[in-house]
Structures are given as structure tokens and as C-alpha cells.
Amino acid sequence: MPQQIIEDKEKDFAYSWVSSSRFLWYCQIFVVIAIVLSACVALYTHRYKGKPKVNVPESTLYSPTYK
Secondary structure, eight states: OHHHHHHHHHHSTTTOHHHHHHHHHHHHHHHHHHHHHHHHHHHHHTOOOOOOOOOOOGGGSSSOOOO
16 A cells, blocks of 8 residues: 555656656746747737838928928
8 A cells, every 4th residue: 555655656746856847847948939929929010011101391391392
């Protein structure tokens, strides 16, 4: 009976340092990749779309023309 308890403890997340650290490492990698990809998508959706066509009154130009 004590052998069964020891085997179960080795498979448990809290008692196995190697498997828990590997799991946490993969979770960290997944989170970092998710953050980087979401930042790339956000930058792509809010990208600069070009210079807009703006109507400037002729009286405010460097060499203004008046009527």
C-alpha cells in the first residue's frame, strides 16, 4: 500500500518538480507568443493608411492668393 501512494505522488503536479517546471515553461512560451501576435495584429489594424487629401484655403498658403 505505501508503494502505491509514492507512485501517485510522483505523478502529481505539486510533487514533481521536473514536470511542473516543464509545464510552466510551456505556459510562459505560449503566453509570450500570444502577446506578441496580438500586438502585431493590433499594430496592423491601426496602421498608417497614408496621407489624406486635405483642402487648404488659398489664403493660408505660403504665397497666398486673394480674390
